[in-house]
Amino acid sequence: MRIGLSFDLKDALTHATGEPEDALEEYDSAETVQIIEDAISAERHNAIRLGGGREFLHNILGKKVDFVFNIAEGRGSYRSREAQVPAVLEMLDIPYSGSDPQCLSLCLDKPLTKQIVAAAGINVPRSNTIAGVDELAAFNWQDFPFPAIIKPAFEGSSKGIRLTSLVESARQMTESVSGLLNAYHQPVMVEEFIDGDEVTVGMIGNSPPQAMGMMRIIPKTENKHFVYSLEVKRDYKRLVEYECPIKLPDQTIKAISDASRKSFEILGCRDFARIDFRINSNGVPYFLEINPLPGLGTYSDLIIMALKMGWTHRGLISAVLNAALKRYPQWARA
Ligand SMILES: Nc1ncnc2c1ncn2[C@@H]1O[C@H](COP(=O)(O)OP(=O)(O)O)[C@@H](O)[C@H]1O
Ligand SMILES: [Mg+2]
Incomplete structure (x- = not known):
């Protein structure tokens, strides 16, 4: 198969004056794109780089592809930016990996996502949104x-x-x-603020999705109120430890697993996602947010978790690709 790869490279984008210092934080590195390309090739497909933004529009119209593996975060600061590439692909009727535009737009809107998840009976922290x-x-x-x-x-x-x-x-x-x-x-x-353990869950597959792993993020130094902030994520090797599989009571693990699957399904996620929880002192998980397009780079939480669960980096990408292909019977392999 000819599989296109849509992505937004951090190095290809410029930091506009007046933008916050972390404006390009979610975009991907050349290394991540290379690893995905290698994983696609290892599955005996042809990988065709499509890029993002205008370059993507030009390439998707000009290059023939059967399917797109999408990691493009989209452009601008719009809350629907992650839906941009999948929306174009739907317009052109080209199948692709990952969640659809509606799910991607919804999940980037944290307050709206929380309302839907809470309506399904999952605990969420109390919050107010100030416009x-x-x-x-x-x-x-x-x-x-x-x-x-x-x-x-x-x-x-x-x-x-x-x-x-x-x-x-x-x-x-x-x-x-x-x-x-x-x-x-x-x-x-x-x-x-929910004080207590921080756990992130990797989900993979569809009907039903499986919790691929759960990982606890533990600050290395005594920390009154730990926040997995930008500063910590950028210096994670020095500041945190990752425990995976997690060592929490079975009952808590079951509650996290149920809430993960329920939120993945109710929000309409597909193929993969990562969900963040904080666990309060009574072992009750609180849903913080879901990432239907989680990072797939070497230093991303999902890949760190996958390696700790015995996957290879490429193996995890192949699993996402194959979960997506399975949704299209014409492309599914036995
Ligand atoms: N309600 C909360 N209670 C405790 N910690 C929180 C809460 N919301 C966010 N955090 C901390 O901030 C981090 C980032 O928040 P999150 O909502 O996951 O945003 P992002 O989309 O940037 O990952 C979390 O991983 C957690 O450490
Ligand atoms: Mg998060």
Whole structure:
């Protein structure tokens, strides 16, 4: 098969003046694209690089491909940016890996995702979404539980989540929220901080999806309120340890596994995803967010987890590809 590869390279994009320092954080490296290309070739397919943005549009119209392996994050800061490439592929009726435009748009909108997940009976932290400075000034914070965490509503890769995102009072919160509103030009969430273990879950396959692994993120130094912030993710080797498989009570593992599968299915995810939870002191998992297009690079949580579970990097990519191909009977291998 001729398999196109859509991606947005960090090095191909320029950092516009006035943009936050982490504006390009979610984009991919040349190494990641090479590994995916190798995995596709190892499955005896022809890999054809399509790139992202205008280059992708040009290539998808000009080069004949049977299927697209998509890791393009999309352009701009729109909450539907991850849907851009899949929407074009649907318009052209070209099959592709991963979730569809509706799922990708929904899941990048953290407040909306939480509402849907909560309606399905999954625990989510209490939160308020602040659309602008007027709303911030008008809100009555008297009953809001502090500490709280402040984050942009439509971001990933810990963009906008810094060591300063944890706030202890309404005053600190107001300063932090105004800063983020200014910098990221999108609503900001003020969320109850769930103190306790952080666990991320890798999901793979469809009907039913399987929890490929669960990984606990443990700070290396004593930390009053641990946040897996941008600073920590960039310096993870020094600052955190990864425990996988996780050593938590069976009952907690079962609760995480049930919540993972339920959220994957209810949000309409396909082929793979990564879901973040915090577990409170009673062993109750709280859903933080889901990534239907999680990073597939060497230093991404999903790949670190896969290696700890005995997969190879290429093997995991092949599994995503084959889960996607299975959805299209004409391409499925036995
Ligand atoms: N409500 C919360 N309680 C505790 N920690 C949180 C909460 N929300 C976010 N965090 C911390 O911030 C990190 C990043 O938040 P997350 O919502 O997963 O954003 P991103 O999409 O950038 O990964 C989490 O991995 C966790 O450490
Ligand atoms: Mg996360």
